[in-house]
Amino acid sequence: MSNKIVPSIYRTVIDDVIASIKPEFEEYGVSEDVLAELQHKWEDKVIASRVAEFEPPNPTPQFSHAIQMPQYASVHAYVPPPPPQQSQIKSEPVDSRYVLNTASYTLPPLLGPKLNGRPNPGGQTSVLSFPPGPPQGRPSTIPQVDGPSEDSDDSATPPPATYAPRASHPSLPQPQASSSTAPADSEAINSDLDDSDTEDEDLEDGGGANSEIVFCTYEKVTRVKSKWKCVLKDGMIHANGKDYLFSRCTGEFEFDWV
Amino acid sequence: MASAYYEFYRGSSIGMALTDSLDELITSGAITPQLAMKVLQQFDKSLADTLVKQVKAKTQLKGHLKTYRLCDDVWTFIVKQATFKLEGNDSVSSPRIKIIACKNGDAIEAGKK
Numbered sequence: 001m002s003n004k005i006v007p008s009i010y011r012t013v014i015d016d017v018i019a020s021i022k023p024e025f026e027e028y029g030v031s032e033d034v035l036a037e038l039q040h041k042w043e044d045k046v047i048a049s050r051v052a053e054f055e056p057p058n059p060t061p062q063f064s065h066a067i068q069m070p071q072y073a074s075v076h077a078y079v080p081p082p083p084p085q086q087s088q089i090k091s092e093p094v095d096s097r098y099v100l101n102t103a104s105y106t107l108p109p110l111l112g113p114k115l116n117g118r119p120n121p122g123g124q125t126s127v128l129s130f131p132p133g134p135p136q137g138r139p140s141t142i143p144q145v146d147g148p149s150e151d152s153d154d155s156a157t158p159p160p161a162t163y164a165p166r167a168s169h170p171s172l173p174q175p176q177a178s179s180s181t182a183p184a185d186s187e188a189i190n191s192d193l194d195d196s197d198t199e200d201e202d203l204e205d206g207g208g209a210n211s212e213i214v215f216c217t218y219e220k221v222t223r224v225k226s227k228w229k230c231v232l233k234d235g236m237i238h239a240n241g242k243d244y245l246f247s248r249c250t251g252e253f254e255f256d257w258v
Numbered sequence: 259m260a261s262a263y264y265e266f267y268r269g270s271s272i273g274m275a276l277t278d279s280l281d282e283l284i285t286s287g288a289i290t291p292q293l294a295m296k297v298l299q300q301f302d303k304s305l306a307d308t309l310v311k312q313v314k315a316k317t318q319l320k321g322h323l324k325t326y327r328l329c330d331d332v333w334t335f336i337v338k339q340a341t342f343k344l345e346g347n348d349s350v351s352s353p354r355i356k357i358i359a360c361k362n363g364d365a366i367e368a369g370k371k
Contacts, residue, residue: 230333244350245315
């Protein structure tokens with residue numbers, strides 16, 4: 001079974017990389033201890049990933065950040081703490097700000113004060129065509145006017161850094177979601193707008209090593225009507241939390257529209 | 259083939275383990291990003307060579323093709339109810355698996371002929 005060979009193959013790869021890169025470390029003036037540290041870190045993470053049954057020389061995974069597959073039961077005694085890595089979706093303030101902004105689009109007078117209470121970048125209000133109004137003329141009972149008036153200057157020129165990435169994604173129809181800074185927003189509010197046929201694929205991509213995925217090369221891919229045949233080579237399968245390797249894989253698929 | 263190696267195997271388990279380790283060493287200041295890149299390039303080479311030379315296993319895959327894409331000579335398949343038949347009557351199933359396949363080196367050379 002091609003899972004059995006995984007430890008020895010990975011052992012070979014690690015040893016080969018470490019041995020081959022040694023001159024580079026010397027050239028860069030980096031001590032051999034660092035190279036040894038790299039090797040230990042690497043080995044520990046591979047073992048902690050539990051993609052195969054390695055004989056653990058050092059069964060103390062000190063890296064909670066390692067490439068774990070938390071959802072899969074382990075055959076090993078130790079189970080590293082599996083914190084789901086979702087570091088990019090921690091921008092709670094941005095999230096709620098967007099909610100407030102959207103609400104203020106429909107009900108500006110009511111929610112305006114809350115909007116002002118936020119550290120609000122000017123681009124957002126202008127983007128939602130929030131009426132800036134004559135700020136100075138307003139009574140002070142509506143503190144919202146301070147925010148937009150001050151920000152209205154910025155709104156003419158888009159805020160520099162945070163919005164630049166979004167501009168590079170022309171597929172995004174409108175600048176409303178500010179998804180570059182708050183990915184959680186688009187999911188919460190604009191889920192129907194942001195739907196795409198690659199959505200769950202993207203989610204899968206975000207899963208990194210947790211995804212069910214095959215890396216390989218192809219020799220031949222053919223199709224007759226809805227029947228696909230392909231010859232794949234030199235593959236690394238990651239499925240059900242385990243790695244499998246193949247030299248050659250013949251694939252036969254039926255294409256479904258569903 | 260001699261000089262160019264695919265980088266996409268870095269997304270595999272062992273590649274991610276290496277990348278994370280390098281990240282930690284860069285963060286702690288032990289190595290420079292340039293040296294880390296050298297390590298990754300060496301990994302590309304070592305992994306590809308080891309796969310070619312040492313892995314002999316053959317397998318078959320059947321399933322329902324949900325999505326296919328060919329872009330820049332990279333095939334992407336998303337296969338549902340995928341079943342790999344491994345040697346020795348073993349099999350591995352996945353409800354949904356993504357296949358990323360770069361053009362094989364032999365296929366590249368065959369195309370030139």
